[in-house]
Amino acid sequence: MDAFLIQVSQSHDINHFLPDAESGLLYHKSKRKMVDHQILRNYGAKEILFDKDEIIFSEGEQALNYFQLLSGSVKMMTNSAQGKEFIQGVFKANDSFGEPPLFCNFAYPSFAVALQPSLVFKLSKDNFFKLLHENFDVHLHLDRVLCQRLRYKSMVISEISLYDPEHRILSILNHLKREATCQNKSEISMLRNKHTYVVPFTRQQLADMSGLRVETVIRTIKKMDTAGKLRLIGRKITL
Numbered sequence: 001m002d003a004f005l006i007q008v009s010q011s012h013d014i015n016h017f018l019p020d021a022e023s024g025l026l027y028h029k030s031k032r033k034m035v036d037h038q039i040l041r042n043y044g045a046k047e048i049l050f051d052k053d054e055i056i057f058s059e060g061e062q063a064l065n066y067f068q069l070l071s072g073s074v075k076m077m078t079n080s081a082q083g084k085e086f087i088q089g090v091f092k093a094n095d096s097f098g099e100p101p102l103f104c105n106f107a108y109p110s111f112a113v114a115l116q117p118s119l120v121f122k123l124s125k126d127n128f129f130k131l132l133h134e135n136f137d138v139h140l141h142l143d144r145v146l147c148q149r150l151r152y153k154s155m156v157i158s159e160i161s162l163y164d165p166e167h168r169i170l171s172i173l174n175h176l177k178r179e180a181t182c183q184n185k186s187e188i189s190m191l192r193n194k195h196t197y198v199v200p201f202t203r204q205q206l207a208d209m210s211g212l213r214v215e216t217v218i219r220t221i222k223k224m225d226t227a228g229k230l231r232l233i234g235r236k237i238t239l
Contacts, residue, residue, distance in 0.1 A: 037121070039138075040068065043131045045123040056098075056112040056120065063101035063108055066128035069093050072118025073200075077208070078110045087208040089149070090115070090201070099146060102128070160211040165220045168210040170229075173199065 047070060050056055056067065056074060069091055076088040076097060088110050091097045101108050102125055123131070132139040152175065160168065177197045199206075203221070207214040225232040 037070065039131070039135070040121050040123055043123060043127045045121040045127075048120050048122050050114040050118045050120060052114055052116050054114050056114065057108050059109060059111050060107050063098065063106070064125050066096065066102060066121075066123040066125065067098050067112070068096040068121040068123075070119040070121055072120075073115040074112055074118055074120070075115050075205075076110050076112055085208045086211060087205060089152075090209075096142070096145070099142070156209075156211075165210070165212055165216050166224060168212060169206065169217060169220055169224075172206060172209050173197075176201070 045066075045068075050072075057063075059078065071093050073093075074091045074095075074097060076091070078086050078088060080086065089097070098108065098112055100106075132142070155171065155175075163171075176199055201209070203217050204214045206212075207217045210217070212220075221230070222232065224230050
């Protein structure tokens with residue numbers, strides 16, 4: 001399915017659940033900016049191009065490297081015994097991913113797969129820890145990133161266990177909208193003026209993020225359209 005345009009009703013504000021503007025990024029303490037890619041290169045990071053649908057690391061694989069996206073996008077996902085996919089997270093340019101197993105010395109609990117051709121920094125575990133040791137401000141910000149991700153996972157677990165499909169979908173969409181706004185601050189005024197947001201995920205991917213069946217997602221979106229919470233125009237969802 002094609003990506004679609006979404007407008008989330010502003011009355012459904014769940015910002016108290018969501019990561020803030022720095023989620024998924026590393027920053028310099030002084031200027032509050034993302035860590036320069038040159039720092040990663042200085043510590044020996046290699047740039048590797050992954051094709052669409054190529055696996056970056058697999059479930060059960062030992063964590064030996066730090067990964068950060070230079071361009072493209074990556075999903076972290078697991079598969080149930082019945083073969084159903086569940087997306088743990090989606091990462092974009094400048095996001096890092098897969099750090100917990102690196103810190104805690106356990107095997108990857110999920111797969112990392114390129115959603116599109118993606119250029120990824122790969123830094124050895126030893127050199128990554130050396131970078132953190134010699135750049136304590138980066139260490140602190142990475143800690144904050146990981147805490148925000150735990151917050152998001154807690155929200156998802158709560159949504160799946162306690163709330164109905166409409167609430168789950170709105171929560172995911174609000175999260176995506178806020179994250180995208182923070183990722184590209186130059187678009188903030190445009191988003192506020194036009195009240196639209198392009199969601200780069202299919203209905204199947206939204207189902208995989210929310211733990212719902214794709215048929216339930218499609219039916220719920222149509223129901224929200226009828227209720228005036230969003231509008232369907234062909235394959236697009238907009239106000």
